[in-house]
């Protein structure tokens with residue numbers, strides 16, 4: 149497929165599989181160590197089970213110029229890291245004018261959103277959800293169900309990903325499995341970060 153032409157591909161809306169992409173990457177457990185609620189649980193799990201894949205991303209890359217869009221599909225496998233449900237790292241966009249669209253295809257979970265002023269909220273992301281994220285919000289997705297959570301995303305190619313602040317302080321809240329139920333609790337790491 150010529151990168152400068154239009155793109156038209158098949159997309160399996162039941163399983164969330166795209167027929168064609170230019171980049172596939174995955175994030176393993178060890179890469180979430182700094183982002184996890186309890187990094188000791190990451191180490192423990194790696195010792196027990198090895199370093200396995202938490203989520204994978206199938207992306208259609210486009211030139212990083214104004215007007216272009218990057219889009220694709222993310223698949224988060226089910227599971228917990230200690231008590232914390234599997235999640236994506238989460239990031240701010242470098243370009244705060246660049247929003248993003250998510251469409252839930254399969255499974256269920258929560259999207260965590262927060263801005264630099266400390267506003268925080270969650271949205272359900274499941275099959276049929278359509279979420280628009282304004283550019284100033286950091287976003288993370290958490291898989292709270294027993295199956296793959298699959299969603300489509302699209303964002304301006306010039307958005308840029310900023311992981312540093314999330315790596316350092318995390319999101320204001322984390323989603324834990326407490327007695328089998330997704331429970332949203334305060335993240336102590338975030339609170340400490342704010343004070344220092």
Ligand SMILES: O=P(O)(O)OC[C@H]1O[C@H](O)[C@H](O)[C@@H](O)[C@@H]1O
Nearest residue numbers: 205221222236237238239301302
């Ligand atoms: O980049 P992460 O926060 O690890 O999330 C993984 C991916 O999730 C979504 O699909 C986003 O739209 C992508 O931009 C992102 O890269």
Ligand SMILES: [Fe+2]
Nearest residue numbers: 241248287303
């Ligand atoms: Fe994004």
